Amino acid sequence: MDTLVEIQDVTKVINGRTIIDSVSFEVKKGEVFGFLGPNGAGKTTTIRMLVGLISITSGDIKVLGSSISTDFEKAVSQIGAIVENPEMYKFLTGYQNLIHYARMSKGVTKEKIDETVELVGLVDRIHDKVRTYSLGMRQRLGLAQCLLHDPQILILDEPTNGLDPAGIREIRDHLRMLARERGMAVIVSSHLLSEMEMMCDRIGIIQNGKLIDVQHISDFVQGKEKVYEAEVDDPAKAQRLLKNKYPELPVQITENRMLLPLVRDSIPEMIKDFVQADIKIFAVREVTKTLEDRFLEVTEYKGGAEHDRTDSK
Amino acid sequence: MTGLIQNEWMKVFRRPGTYVMIGLLLIMTTVAGAFIKYQESGGTVPDNAEWKRGLQTQNESYKKQLEEMGETVPRDMKEQYQREIALNEYRILHDISPNEEYSVWGFVSDTSQLIEFAGLFTIIIAGGIVASEFSWGTIKLLLIRPLKRVKILGAKYITVILFGLMLLAVLFGYSALLGGLLFGFPEKAVPYLYYYNGTVEEQSMGFHLIAYYGLKSINMLMLATMAFMISAVFRNSSLAIGLSLFLMFMGGQVTRLIAMKYDWAKYSLFANTDLLQYFEGVPMVQGMTLGFSIIMIAVYFLLFQALAFYVFNKRDVSA
Ligand SMILES: Nc1ncnc2c1ncn2[C@@H]1O[C@H](COP(=O)(O)OP(=O)(O)OP(=O)(O)O)[C@@H](O)[C@H]1O
Ligand SMILES: [Mg+2]
Numbered sequence A: 001m002d003t004l005v006e007i008q009d010v011t012k013v014i015n016g017r018t019i020i021d022s023v024s025f026e027v028k029k030g031e032v033f034g035f036l037g038p039n040g041a042g043k044t045t046t047i048r049m050l051v052g053l054i055s056i057t058s059g060d061i062k063v064l065g066s067s068i069s070t071d072f073e074k075a076v077s078q079i080g081a082i083v084e085n086p087e088m089y090k091f092l093t094g095y096q097n098l099i100h101y102a103r104m105s106k107g108v109t110k111e112k113i114d115e116t117v118e119l120v121g122l123v124d125r126i127h128d129k130v131r132t133y134s135l136g137m138r139q140r141l142g143l144a145q146c147l148l149h150d151p152q153i154l155i156l157d158e159p160t161n162g163l164d165p166a167g168i169r170e171i172r173d174h175l176r177m178l179a180r181e182r183g184m185a186v187i188v189s190s191h192l193l194s195e196m197e198m199m200c201d202r203i204g205i206i207q208n209g210k211l212i213d214v215q216h217i218s219d220f221v222q223g224k225e226k227v228y229e230a231e232v233d234d235p236a237k238a239q240r241l242l243k244n245k246y247p248e249l250p251v252q253i254t255e256n257r258m259l260l261p262l263v264r265d266s267i268p269e270m271i272k273d274f275v276q277a278d279i280k281i282f283a284v285r286e287v288t289k290t291l292e293d294r295f296l297e298v299t300e301y302k303g304g305a306e307h308d309r310t311d312s313k
Numbered sequence B: 001m002t003g004l005i006q007n008e009w010m011k012v013f014r015r016p017g018t019y020v021m022i023g024l025l026l027i028m029t030t031v032a033g034a035f036i037k038y039q040e041s042g043g044t045v046p047d048n049a050e051w052k053r054g055l056q057t058q059n060e061s062y063k064k065q066l067e068e069m070g071e072t073v074p075r076d077m078k079e080q081y082q083r084e085i086a087l088n089e090y091r092i093l094h095d096i097s098p099n100e101e102y103s104v105w106g107f108v109s110d111t112s113q114l115i116e117f118a119g120l121f122t123i124i125i126a127g128g129i130v131a132s133e134f135s136w137g138t139i140k141l142l143l144i145r146p147l148k149r150v151k152i153l154g155a156k157y158i159t160v161i162l163f164g165l166m167l168l169a170v171l172f173g174y175s176a177l178l179g180g181l182l183f184g185f186p187e188k189a190v191p192y193l194y195y196y197n198g199t200v201e202e203q204s205m206g207f208h209l210i211a212y213y214g215l216k217s218i219n220m221l222m223l224a225t226m227a228f229m230i231s232a233v234f235r236n237s238s239l240a241i242g243l244s245l246f247l248m249f250m251g252g253q254v255t256r257l258i259a260m261k262y263d264w265a266k267y268s269l270f271a272n273t274d275l276l277q278y279f280e281g282v283p284m285v286q287g288m289t290l291g292f293s294i295i296m297i298a299v300y301f302l303l304f305q306a307l308a309f310y311v312f313n314k315r316d317v318s319a
Helices: A043-050 A072-076 A094-102 A110-119 A135-147 A165-182 A193-199 A217-222 A235-245 A264-276 A291-299 B002-013 B016-040 B051-072 B075-094 B104-129 B131-136 B149-183 B205-234 B237-261 B263-267 B290-314
Strands: A003-014 A017-028 A032-036 A058-063 A079-082 A153-157 A185-190 A202-207 A210-216 A226-232 A252-254 A257-262 A281-287 B192-196 B199-203
Touching (some): A017 A043, A017 A185, A032 A165, A043 A153, A043 A185, A058 A072, A094 A110, A094 A135, A094 B002, A110 A135, A135 A153, A135 A165, A153 A165, A165 A193, A226 A235, A226 A264, A235 A252, A235 A257, B075 B199, B104 B131, B104 B149, B104 B205, B131 B237, B149 B205, B149 B290, B205 B290, B237 B263, B263 B290
Parallel strands (some): A017 A210, A032 A202, A079 A153
Antiparallel strands (some): A003 A017, A003 A058, A202 A210, A226 A281, A252 A257
């Protein structure tokens, strides 16, 4: 797969404060890249640099090989973007807004505008003033505005902000379709974690202006070793047993459950030991971590206490 | 570029405020027309056959006053008298009566006072055209197009100027139309007389009025350019409009006051925007010439533009 966007060691300093600190990642064709971070982490700032709204203090951003700072027009012609909310001219109709943006790119025909309106499902209301639109309609119009000039890269800052579940689902389906069928590279930022899980192929976590992790979504959610939960009648006894066998294993006990970070292959062995020691086993199950768990773990507890949680799902 | 100007034009004309401005301009012209018509119907200009004698006595009294005062006469008063004397002598010599009927030309000339309002409206548009994009938040979508920022700002400036010219054209056209209807066209073409560099020249009335409008609108276009600059630099339309309007109403007065004491007042923008002073009046500061004023206007213009474009191009957009 070819790389469409390269962010190379980008730093942004505003008034002596380092807001983005040496961030590097790349996004490939056909991929949905999630940009995840808590409020004030620097997602919007990074996106602003990506589309050339603010300057880059050091480092570079390349879009299909063209630098956004030295070759702005060429680079940005391949980008469709919404930065924060999709603010449109409220006193114009949706259609007039699209005409406005169409005039600013080369070769956007009337047919293309109509086709885009159809794609985002705004045919009924496109000739109404934007002032009368609901938030969801504005998001759709924002998306239409991004797609007019057939860019290869789509950048959306919190595209699901303020949408209802149906709207969120629709945006998600759109984005996946655009990545799969048109081979676009899509970058979305969000702090809606469950969202990202369903929408993205890869995820970059940003916190305090630093990119702390970039992982495939499945790797990310699972981490390297899995956690199993065992429900037994005498956890203390079970723990002693395990301690003998795996002295290093950090076992956590809560009432009658134990959390065990183990590799899958050692599970049957453990059950056998328990049965022989006359410990009653009610259940052993794999704990699937949600993105939220992982996210909080990576951002807040990074390097701190291990999986200290009792419930799963 | 035409696409960009079309865009800006659309954004100006899709807002109701713009029509209110044009409407006000038309209403004010109409009211002025109705008022003058009402006054005029009281009596017509007396056909004074003795006008030559009248002008002659007037000239004599001017000359006498100048002689009596000698060295103490203020410079501008002296130049004013000399001008009157030259014009009167020219009229007597070429048999051009000052008692012409009030006609369409008089009306168009009178309504040129309303250029101030055209200026005010142009300043309002100029002050908002960049700053509004920031306050609406639309600047973010505007600047992520494959176009240099300079082009986008250039299109906005051109739109401001086109809007100003349109208001002037509306004012001129409507005044001529209304004046023609209310007061009629003069039977014989009366030339306009102007005094420049010590000599009197004749000019056709239509040409004179267009030139008159052109010269009078320099002030308004420069103030609009300033409002545009403030709008682009400070992203604040109230500041841009407020400051420009304040200077529009006060700039000339203040400069005149300073000019009474200090020579450097001639470097103020407002000492120079009124080019009519070289044709119909007395320069604000002695020694100022038409060429000097044109250079000063150009310098201010370039300064405003350089500031606007430099800041807009460099700016981090985080609205
Ligand atoms: N123009 C600016 N001047 C000073 N500080 C700024 C500026 N823009 C952003 N910041 C700071 O940079 C940090 C990152 O802001 P940014 O808007 O990128 O966060 P974000 O990840 O998009 O947050 P959110 O999830 O709330 O949208 C914040 O601490 C913010 O205060
Ligand atoms: Mg943000």
